[in-house]
Amino acid sequence: MLTRREVLSGAAAGAAFTTTPAQAQGANNRLVVGVMGTGGRGTGLATAFENQPDVEVAYVCDVDQSRADRAAAAVAKAGGKAPQAVQDFRRVLDDKDVDVLVVATCNHWHAPAAILGCAAGKHVYVEKPCSHNPAEGEWMVQAARKYKRVVQMGNQRRSWMRVREAMEGGLGEIGRVYYAQSWYFSRRGSIGQGKETAPPPGLDYDLWQGPAPRRPFRDNYLHYNWHWFWHWGNGELGNNGIHYIDLCRWGLGVDYPIHVHSTGGRFRFQDDQETPDTHIATFTFPGGKTIMWEGLSCNQMPQAQRPEVVFHGENGSLALGGGGYVLYDPAGKERHRVTGPASDRDHLANFLAAVRGQAPPHSEIEEGHKSTLLCHLGNISYRTGRALQCDPKDGRIRDDREAARMWTREYEPGWKPRV
Numbered sequence: 001m002l003t004r005r006e007v008l009s010g011a012a013a014g015a016a017f018t019t020t021p022a023q024a025q026g027a028n029n030r031l032v033v034g035v036m037g038t039g040g041r042g043t044g045l046a047t048a049f050e051n052q053p054d055v056e057v058a059y060v061c062d063v064d065q066s067r068a069d070r071a072a073a074a075v076a077k078a079g080g081k082a083p084q085a086v087q088d089f090r091r092v093l094d095d096k097d098v099d100v101l102v103v104a105t106c107n108h109w110h111a112p113a114a115i116l117g118c119a120a121g122k123h124v125y126v127e128k129p130c131s132h133n134p135a136e137g138e139w140m141v142q143a144a145r146k147y148k149r150v151v152q153m154g155n156q157r158r159s160w161m162r163v164r165e166a167m168e169g170g171l172g173e174i175g176r177v178y179y180a181q182s183w184y185f186s187r188r189g190s191i192g193q194g195k196e197t198a199p200p201p202g203l204d205y206d207l208w209q210g211p212a213p214r215r216p217f218r219d220n221y222l223h224y225n226w227h228w229f230w231h232w233g234n235g236e237l238g239n240n241g242i243h244y245i246d247l248c249r250w251g252l253g254v255d256y257p258i259h260v261h262s263t264g265g266r267f268r269f270q271d272d273q274e275t276p277d278t279h280i281a282t283f284t285f286p287g288g289k290t291i292m293w294e295g296l297s298c299n300q301m302p303q304a305q306r307p308e309v310v311f312h313g314e315n316g317s318l319a320l321g322g323g324g325y326v327l328y329d330p331a332g333k334e335r336h337r338v339t340g341p342a343s344d345r346d347h348l349a350n351f352l353a354a355v356r357g358q359a360p361p362h363s364e365i366e367e368g369h370k371s372t373l374l375c376h377l378g379n380i381s382y383r384t385g386r387a388l389q390c391d392p393k394d395g396r397i398r399d400d401r402e403a404a405r406m407w408t409r410e411y412e413p414g415w416k417p418r419v
Contacts, residue, residue, distance in 0.1 A: 029356060034059035034092030034122075035083075035102040036113055038071035039223055041127060042104030045154075046071055048344050049102065050080040052352055058098060061089045063208040064200075064223070087204055089113065093120040100355065103127060104154075108212045108232045111136035112417040114151060114365075118143040119419075123355045125348070127154040128246075129238040129372040130365060134395070135408035137369035137376075142419045144365050152351040152361045153368030155246045159347035162340025163247070164362075166318060166325040170338075171251055173327055174313035178288055180252055182244035182309045184236060184295045188277070190269035191228060194220030211415040220272060228273040230383070235275030236295045238375040245283075246363075246371035247309045247320060248291040255370055256395035259284040260388040262381035268298035281378035286392050293378070370395075380406045 035046040038060050050057045057075050060083050062068040068085035076082035101117035103126040111131040117124045130153045131137040144151040157163050199205035199217045227233035264279035277297040284290050307319035317328040323342030327335045354361040373395050380403050381388050389398045397404045
């Protein structure tokens with residue numbers, strides 16, 4: 001088996017685009033799945049995939065062996081055969097019987113693992129955000145094209161029945177749509193001041209760091225607070241904001257912005273968190289269309305029910321939330337309300353259908369990259385403290401060398417992903 005550094009080095013880039021859904025390798029249409037990353041989200045995905053028809057979860061993988069063991073038990077309890085619980089995801093890549101790699105790791109591993117999965121002949125379901133930085137998103141699209149793999153991002157709202165109904169028909173009721181607002185609110189506590197210490201027993205911290213340059217272990221990194229350090233995470237904008245920004249971009253029918261402005265700060269607590277707990281980002285697109293996102297990590301809004309996204313058009317507004325939508329007239333009076341289910345099941349089913357060549361994916365990786373890129377640009381604007389001018393062809397930053405350097409990141413020597 002290749003070393004970690006060898007397997008991440010890969011080959012030269014290539015991009016052969018295909019729109020033909022790839023056929024599964026499994027006999028009798030049965031798909032074999034390996035899940036990488038078994039926190040709450042990864043374990044939930046493992047059990048959800050196991051409950052899909054003609055699917056076997058053969059591996060659950062986590063750098064923390066105890067978490068992998070718990071995930072294997074959860075899959076067995078859900079009605080499946082207990083999968084192998086392994087620490088090193090290369091076991092999944094090496095097994096030619098595995099058709100699908102599910103990536104539910106920390107953000108800095110999403111793109112590198114997905115690229116390696118494509119190169120190993122696996123189709124990939126990758127959690128949001130699909131990348132840690134813009135360059136990785138571009139590389140993922142290249143990998144999907146080069147290896148002709150189905151790669152879908154885990155923005156499950158793309159497959160919710162009533163959300164699709166709103167996008168495909170409801171928005172037509174409000175005429176030309178030009179502005180989308182979105183919000184995320186939570187009440188997160190302080191992460192404190194971490195202390196440098198030895199990694200806990202059973203954790204392969206070197207493999208957890210993977211492509212990221214090495215840092216000593218501190219006791220407030222795992223298993224969730226890495227989100228709030230730029231070295232591994234993307235803050236609340238990349239953590240939850242991606243869901244709502246993706247809906248905004250979809251509904252407005254836009255791709256890449258021409259102007260991005262972002263502001264905020266870490267206001268509630270004085271601790272080690274680097275990312276903002278209060279964050280407002282705006283994105284302007286060609287044709288006079290704008291997206292606004294507001295994220296409050298340490299405050300809830302004082303209203304019982306609130307929308308996740310509101311679209312504004314010439315003839316009224318449409319609000320999305322809870323799996324349903326509400327149409328309003330230009331005066332703000334409710335015209336029509338539709339409720340609906342909200343679960344992962346339909347998104348996973350769509351991905352599996354795409355792998356089997358039965359349907360197009362609802363969130364093919366190029367679409368996932370475009371939405372994730374907005375989050376990266378919002379964070380870059382925040383970190384530089386100024387607005388960004390972007391190329392509408394690909395979203396690349398114009399006339400700002402400092403900001404443009406954040407298009408990619410530094411990698412641990414020998415670990416940079418290659419397509």
